[in-house]
Amino acid sequence: MKEEGSKIKFSPPKDKENLLSYIMKYHRQFLITAISGIFFNSAIVLGPIFQGKLLDAAASSANVKGIIKAGFEFVGVTLAFQIARFFKRYFVRDMANRMSGDMRVGIMESILYKDLSILEKQKIGDMMSTTIGDVDIVVEAVRKTITELWDTWVLMAAYWIALMYYDRKITSIATIPIPLVIVLTQLMKKTVHSHSKEARKATSKTTTQIRKMISEVNILRLYGREEAEIGRLEKRLSKQANKNVTVNILKNGLAPVYSALASIGIIIVIFLGGNKVVDRSWTIGTFTAYIAMFIALATRTTTAAKVFNIQQGAKASWDRVLGLMDNEKPMFFNKIDSLKPRDIYVENLSFKYPNNDEYAIEDISFKVSSGMIVGITGSVGSGKSALALALTGLYDYEGKILLDNVNLNDIDYEQNLATITYMGHNPFLFSDTLKNNITWNDKNDEKLDKVLTIASLKQDIESFENGIDIQVGEKGVKVSGGQKQRIALARALYKDASIVILDDPFSAVDINTEDKIIKNLRENIDDRIIFIFSHRLDVFKYTDMVLVLDKGKIVQKGSHDELISVDGIYSKIIDSQQFLGDESIEK
Structure with a gap:
């Protein structure tokens, strides 16, 4: 992709069948996202810490100056990591938008230069569904994966280190359920992938039916086929809806289970951390900061589980994209003179x-x-x-x-x-x-x-x-x-x-x-x-x-x-x- 002023020209990378090559093409956006993402998710732990200090200052400070100072520190820290968050989100979305354009150009290049004997065996509705819907799913999965690389794994590591600094025993006991959530999502990978594939096929059939109805509306009216075709569309929409419901259940239905497992850790934190407040080992501000960080850690665990499921759905879509995309370099022809056969x-x-x-x-x-x-x-x-x-x-x-x-x-x-x-x-x-x-x-x-x-x-x-x-x-x-x-x-x-x-x-x-x-x-x-x-x-x-x-x-x-x-x-x-x-x- 080349930029001429504000105009963007999209083109797929040389190895367009390799998803990583799209990310490498936009390494500048990726690096900015990485740097700002690591900074944001490392510095975000300072928010609860300085919030706790502000609470302690409000409870014990002898004058207003101490509270104002703690307040400015809290606002300054929050502003710093939120600016980093802006850059992280802007550049990862910019990269995702450019990737989707490149993928669609790559698909259309392959279609336009594919052998007609092969191409005519493809259904137009399937190709449209893949070029529009599946590309969106793949790019969104890449965006979320990159985002969660920092927002989940770096953030979880930062929170975990901070929690261990506060109390190793409570942290070690309370985080036991977290690996169980990760294992459970890994066990669901194949199931989510296969059902996602079926859902995309159902979507393609619906797209094909809608395209046919729109392009041949005059014929349908002349032969009184409106109700029959609407009935056929309703059947396909019903099948599509059932497939998508199954996928959504698999992707999101286990969220309560993930949350329940994470909640066990929160109960442990409240019980053990509350005892430390009672025996004055912790202040209220320290306990508030600790529990805020642990809840954030537990929440990111469920988010990580959802990202795993999104990746499996996107894998099914990427398989469909690869089915249309050839890695051979398309032929661009120069205008030459016609042969003059006698x-x-x-x-x-x-x-x-x-x-x-x-x-x-x-x-x-x-x-x-x-x-x-x-x-x-x-x-x-x-x-x-x-x-x-x-x-x-x-x-x-x-x-x-x-x-x-x-x-x-x-x-x-x-x-x-x-x-x-x-x-x-x-x-x-x-x-x-x-x-x-x-x-x-x-x-x-x-x-x-x-x-x-x-x-x-x-x-x-x-x-x-x-x-x-x-x-x-x-x-x-x-x-x-x-x-x-x-x-x-x-x-x-x-x-x-x-x-x-x-x-x-x-x-x-x-x-x-x-x-x-x-x-x-x-x-x-x-x-x-x-x-x-x-x-x-x-x-x-x-x-x-x-x-x-x-x-x-x-x-x-x-x-x-x-x-x-x-x-x-x-x-x-x-x-x-x-x-x-x-x-x-x-x-």
């Missing part, structure tokens, strides 16, 4: 989705050249989207995808990113301006104007109140479906890649606009290769070649005119579309 050879290509054991496409082969627009169609489930994803090179596949004579798998990842652009059939827009959704804050007005023309967006932009700076909303909720598709198309073209993969880019666009866009693509193709996956065949009048898929295989190949003149799936799709009223295609 030909693409696809040989015996097979592909299956990460969560499926069956092949979506199998043994597909074809060749295309630069300057071509290739149409790919087929019935629902024929493998169109699978082929589109395979051609991106971002997923594992079998067979070969050769750019000239180089296998796509052998190309550097950053070169792949520069060479291939992709628009999915369900394009996502970010909650930002229309312009930034296309350019990613890049500034090239000439290129922007060109892609807006190709995507037929200029007229729409003129109708918006804020023009190209209109906020499109999360997932593009403030623009129409057709506008959303065309914005995503402009974004794909703005990348200026040599291979353009468009998966169902015109499903929400009217026929006339679709016709304009495909003509614009035809006129501006240059030396690119454009793949258009679509079930609307009118667009294929402008393509150089059409591939027809069925059950994951290519069953027809040729130009639009060639395919409509022979009996086959392509001709049947046209017949069915004409039957449904689409007269834009003539056979």
Whole structure:
């Protein structure tokens, strides 16, 4: 993490899977916390001592000066260790806040650069719950552990030494129950850890359900699924509540037992210390100081027990964080020029989705050249989207995808990113301006104007109140479906890649606009290769070649005119579309 003025830039340490490395990164804050914490918890014992002296002065002093002097001494000592307490708390919380930022950046780096085949097996709700909730639990446990390192162990040592100074016999007898509390908490470690893990899993499932309900609220309303989904959420919340109650009982339910054990020592102190007051070995002030310190020591014992339990709950959360975080250094890519392949050879290509054991496409082969627009169609489930994803090179596949004579798998990842652009059939827009959704804050007005023309967006932009700076909303909720598709198309073209993969880019666009866009693509193709996956065949009048898929295989190949003149799936799709009223295609 770097600081530029008041701006903080977060970044995880090199060994980001080691919790200690986060503490070492902020060694300055840790050292200040340590020094002020040791001073505070060593000096705090002076509070009861000087309070006792003030009581004795008030009871026996012959004049007001003695009481005033004792009062100033008490206030001065208290002020000194309270200032140290402020620095201790400020810097440990500052360290905790920075650690949480670093951990979240580390998780997001791992997610963004993780193999997509692995990533798609993860549930979004689980990842959100871990990135937000589990990180908070881990960082809070670290903060409390560091705090209690001074506030409990140093303080207990300071109190114990002071108590031994007052009376070794009473201290030795009264502190016997304290080790029993520590042993009891150690015996509960495994139980607390396992139940904490179950509670975090239940929280993740609830988060997943809430996310699904919020993101799909329009679908739930249209199908009248509100009550059913609320019922499902209630079940998950109930399970989450039961798991959390169990964890809270384990963490806090034994507090009365800890307090009861500690109270035995207080009874011993009152009995033996009271006798010393009676036989005038101790003054009232001495007895008050001793019992105040012993009560503080006993209280910190129960606090130490709670910290042990918090650590076990945090260990379960840290396991979940590590499940998302890779210790490999993420790849940050420089912007480089796209490859310019003259030909693409696809040989015996097979592909299956990460969560499926069956092949979506199998043994597909074809060749295309630069300057071509290739149409790919087929019935629902024929493998169109699978082929589109395979051609991106971002997923594992079998067979070969050769750019000239180089296998796509052998190309550097950053070169792949520069060479291939992709628009999915369900394009996502970010909650930002229309312009930034296309350019990613890049500034090239000439290129922007060109892609807006190709995507037929200029007229729409003129109708918006804020023009190209209109906020499109999360997932593009403030623009129409057709506008959303065309914005995503402009974004794909703005990348200026040599291979353009468009998966169902015109499903929400009217026929006339679709016709304009495909003509614009035809006129501006240059030396690119454009793949258009679509079930609307009118667009294929402008393509150089059409591939027809069925059950994951290519069953027809040729130009639009060639395919409509022979009996086959392509001709049947046209017949069915004409039957449904689409007269834009003539056979």
